Amino acid sequence: MIKLIAAAAFSLISASGALAADAKQMEANKKAVVEFYQKGINDKDFDAAAKYLGPRYIQHNPGAKDGIDGFKAFVAFLKDKFPGYKSEIKRVFADGDYVILHVHNIREPGTRGRAIMDIFRLENGKIVEHWDVAQDIPETMAHNNGMF
Secondary structure, three states, X not given: OHHHHHHHHXXXXXXXXXXXXXXXXXXXXXXXXXXXXXXXXXXXXXXXXXXOEEXXXXXXXXOOOOHHHHHHHHHHXXXXXXXXXXXXEEEEEEEOOEEEEEEEEEOOOOOOOEEEXXXXXXXXXXXXXXXXXXXXXXXXXXXXXXXX
């Protein structure tokens, strides 16, 4: 019986240590993605954002080119065509190696913008994959709940 209790206690201690490590990694992942987003999207500084990228960058947005060079081209496009492009992160969620951002994006100042959900996957603390979905913010809605 004592061996069983000791084994159960060891399992709980090991599990809580693993959970703490996972929570710590998820917080680090969230921080990395937020900094990447700020530097790459809002500051339009590819070089500053690139330090958060892994050895590859798999892109799932059908309008964006794949790879690290694709992200570099996107940042250059924003800098050239939409210098006022800004995104305000409203929420940040993490689940394991995935970080999800709920974003209010304004392509051009004075417009309502879009609601965006960006999903990033990380490996060893580096961003290696991206998905997103976006909705234009309408002038009127069928409810008063807002989009954020």
